[in-house]
Amino acid sequence: MPEPIVQVRGLTKTYESGAAAARALDGVNLDVHAGEVMLLMGPSGSGKTTLISIMGCILRASSGSVRIKGREITGLKEKQLPRIRLDNIGFVFQGFNLFPTLTSSENVEIGLDLKGVRVRQRKQRARALLDSVGLSDKYDAFPADLSGGQKQRVAIARALAGDPGIILADEPTAALDSVTGRTVMDMMRKLAKDRGRAVVVVSHDGRVMEYADRVVHIEDGKILNGGTH
Amino acid sequence: MASIAIRNLFHDKVRLVVTITGIVFAVVLICIQVGLYIGFRTTISDVILHSRADLWIMTSGVRYIEEGVAFPDRKIYDVRATPGVADAQNIIIQFGDWTRPNGSQEGTELIGLNPDSDLAAPWNLVAGSAQDLKRADAVIVDKYYAEKLGVDHLGQIFEIRGHRARVVGFTNGIRTFTTAATVFTSFRNALIYQQIPDDRTLFILVKAKPGTDIETLRSALQSRLKDVEVLTTKQFSDRTVYYWMFSTGAGVTVIIAAVLGLIVGIVVVTQTIYAATIDHLREFGTLKAIGASNFYIYKIILKQATISAVIGYAIGIVVAFIAVRLAGESAPISLPLPLAIGMFFLTLFMCCLAALVSINKVTRIDPAMVFKN
Numbered sequence: 078m079p080e081p082i083v084q085v086r087g088l089t090k091t092y093e094s095g096a097a098a099a100r101a102l103d104g105v106n107l108d109v110h111a112g113e114v115m116l117l118m119g120p121s122g123s124g125k126t127t128l129i130s131i132m133g134c135i136l137r138a139s140s141g142s143v144r145i146k147g148r149e150i151t152g153l154k155e156k157q158l159p160r161i162r163l164d165n166i167g168f169v170f171q172g173f174n175l176f177p178t179l180t181s182s183e184n185v186e187i188g189l190d191l192k193g194v195r196v197r198q199r200k201q202r203a204r205a206l207l208d209s210v211g212l213s214d215k216y217d218a219f220p221a222d223l224s225g226g227q228k229q230r231v232a233i234a235r236a237l238a239g240d241p242g243i244i245l246a247d248e249p250t251a252a253l254d255s256v257t258g259r260t261v262m263d264m265m266r267k268l269a270k271d272r273g274r275a276v277v278v279v280s281h282d283g284r285v286m287e288y289a290d291r292v293v294h295i296e297d298g299k300i301l302n303g304g305t306h
Numbered sequence: 307m308a309s310i311a312i313r314n315l316f317h318d319k320v321r322l323v324v325t326i327t328g329i330v331f332a333v334v335l336i337c338i339q340v341g342l343y344i345g346f347r348t349t350i351s352d353v354i355l356h357s358r359a360d361l362w363i364m365t366s367g368v369r370y371i372e373e374g375v376a377f378p379d380r381k382i383y384d385v386r387a388t389p390g391v392a393d394a395q396n397i398i399i400q401f402g403d404w405t406r407p408n409g410s411q412e413g414t415e416l417i418g419l420n421p422d423s424d425l426a427a428p429w430n431l432v433a434g435s436a437q438d439l440k441r442a443d444a445v446i447v448d449k450y451y452a453e454k455l456g457v458d459h460l461g462q463i464f465e466i467r468g469h470r471a472r473v474v475g476f477t478n479g480i481r482t483f484t485t486a487a488t489v490f491t492s493f494r495n496a497l498i499y500q501q502i503p504d505d506r507t508l509f510i511l512v513k514a515k516p517g518t519d520i521e522t523l524r525s526a527l528q529s530r531l532k533d534v535e536v537l538t539t540k541q542f543s544d545r546t547v548y549y550w551m552f553s554t555g556a557g558v559t560v561i562i563a564a565v566l567g568l569i570v571g572i573v574v575v576t577q578t579i580y581a582a583t584i585d586h587l588r589e590f591g592t593l594k595a596i597g598a599s600n601f602y603i604y605k606i607i608l609k610q611a612t613i614s615a616v617i618g619y620a621i622g623i624v625v626a627f628i629a630v631r632l633a634g635e636s637a638p639i640s641l642p643l644p645l646a647i648g649m650f651f652l653t654l655f656m657c658c659l660a661a662l663v664s665i666n667k668v669t670r671i672d673p674a675m676v677f678k679n
Contacts, residue, residue: 126677135595135676156599163597174592174676176310178317187310191597239597247677 080147081108082242082275083132088141090127090298101127103298105141111242114269114276116289124298125279129245132277133166134158146242163191167236167274169265171248173228175220181207181231182216188238206234210264226257233264244268244276250285262288310593311609314586321582328578329618330625332571333653337626337641339567343560344645345638350483350550350557351543353399353417357426359511360520361527362542366535370549371399371542372415374508381531382510388527390518395425396507398496401486405465406456413486414455416466418496425511428490433460434475439492446475451487466499481638483550512536572656575618579611579660583668588675590668595676604665611661612654619653 085107092099101124109115109132119125130136131143134150135158143150145165153161167188168174175184182203189199204216210230220228229249236244246265250258266288268274278285286292294301315322354362354371363385365375385394398418403411419426421439428436428446438444445466447457455464457473464471471491480488497504514523520538528536537545551557590603623646630639 130677133595159594159597159599162595166597168595168676170592170676174588174595176313176589176592178313179310183313187593188596191602235596 079110082111082146083109084144085132086142088131088143089139090131091139101298105300107293107300109243109275109277111275112269112273113290114266114278114288116286116292117277117279117295118292119295123296125295126247128295129247129277129279133168133245134161163239165241165243167239167241167244169229169232169236169244169246169249171251173232175228175231177220180217180219181212181223184231185234185238188235192239203238206237210234225253226260229253229261230264242274244274246276246278248280249278250280250282255284258284309609311606311613315610315613321585325578325582325614326618326621328574329614329653329657330622332574333619333622333649334626334629335567336571336652337623337645337649338629338639339564340645341630341639341641342637343564344642345640346483346557346560347547348640349481349638350547352480354539354543354546356429357511357539358513359425359539360514361512361524362537362539363510363512363527363531363534364508366533368535369553370546372401374399376502376506376508377534379505379507381534384530385510385512385527388530390515390523390526391512392515393423393425393513395420395423395511396493397426397511398493398500398502398508400500400508402500403467404455404487404489412455414489415482415486416496416499417488417490418493419490420493425513428475428477430477430479432476432478438474439490441472441474442495443470443472444474444491444495445471446477446490447473448477448480448488450479450481452476455487467501469498575656576660576663579614579657580664582610582614583607583661583664587668587671591671591675594671600669603668607661607665607668608658611657615654615657619650623649
């Protein structure tokens, strides 16, 4: 078994302190490998979002270790984290989180702009990414003019813009109808299988299980099964 | 790709109009209120600052220009004999009366000067000349007060304290801080009109020789002359302004209005820019999540604020100039270039300050918010 692209060990996260302290994660161990789709399931408040927030370097752990491509990230300074996110992680959000004032193409270009890619190249690359998610005719469309499925595909294209090794998707099908949801999950699976990305999907939706290589259940901040293998 | 800052600003036209309107309102409000304050200061000290004198000599204790107390005019010989003095002239400035043909009376600020001297002379002349004041009964009135004084053409005859006054010229835009009308006449006429003994004067204006240190000359004159006070033109201007603006309370309301205008303007701009930034908080959170540094986001916010400031200022200053023009002679609002330029930097400062306040909010974004639908 190759080295996991994300390795989580003994991770805890406690919100606030003192009597009101709430432990969101409690000794989580988890490995995520390149080329696999891992489904993270659990009831509301189980710690799913906290876990992917820490794996995505946008939330700090209280204790434990998180390694991304072998690099320990829990001890890094705040200002070092954006670069880690930019280089390694693509996010797909339940609410799409597209920039309403930018076109589809421009939404995808942002990730490239952050990486310092020149204007002409980033325009070409953004269009190629939109082509790859089947939105060749929507380069200049604003999010308000797109359907939910189209918005999510733009979000996936944006997540791929920086060529990250890890895709973290939070309820990517929750706002979509079942047909569109399947299309999006097909896309996620292809990212893992054809492009070797590690895809972590957080979902309540049992229908997405068929697309997962591995299903990890989390409850009360603890991994119940299949965290490491 | 157009920058996010520009897109954020121009995508939502209603929000843009609200933002720009807020800034325009602030710019106009501040310009008008501060302009009014400057305008009042100008009208108070206009006569003093339009003289070419370096020093003013007056009876000790005079608090403002219209309060001059007569003193012997022979002191002018001592003044002229003092080393460093190039010229000295007597002048009378005092509130006076004006009788219209129908017998009604109006107040004036009568300025009696030597028509042959350029130390003090009527300015903004639109009809007649200072030389015309050499006539025994000649007066020059300001057009702003012409209707009030009942003047509609040159050559009209009026009375000042029972003495004839013939209108020989018009100035334009020389206002006083009070309602008194500006009237120029010769020094000799002024003595008669104001019933001042002909061996007295109210002020002596002094012009120093080129290269003379004004403060040294002032001290020399002060030591040489008894019972009078010697002030530089700026000192006398400041004293007069201080009296009208602070001692009488007349100017305090203007100052309070100017300060309130400034505060309200700053609050409006700050609130407007802050709201415009907070509207996009979720997008900034997303930007942070996908790897943007805080610096990248700060640039967007500051760029938005700067563009808003420039557009708001450009429209606001034009509106302010139009408002000043429309107010015309009914209100002494002054919008000098330094105020207009200063207003640009103040607008920029206010907008960037507001942006910094919202940046603080952006910095504290809960990263997990991007995962909430």
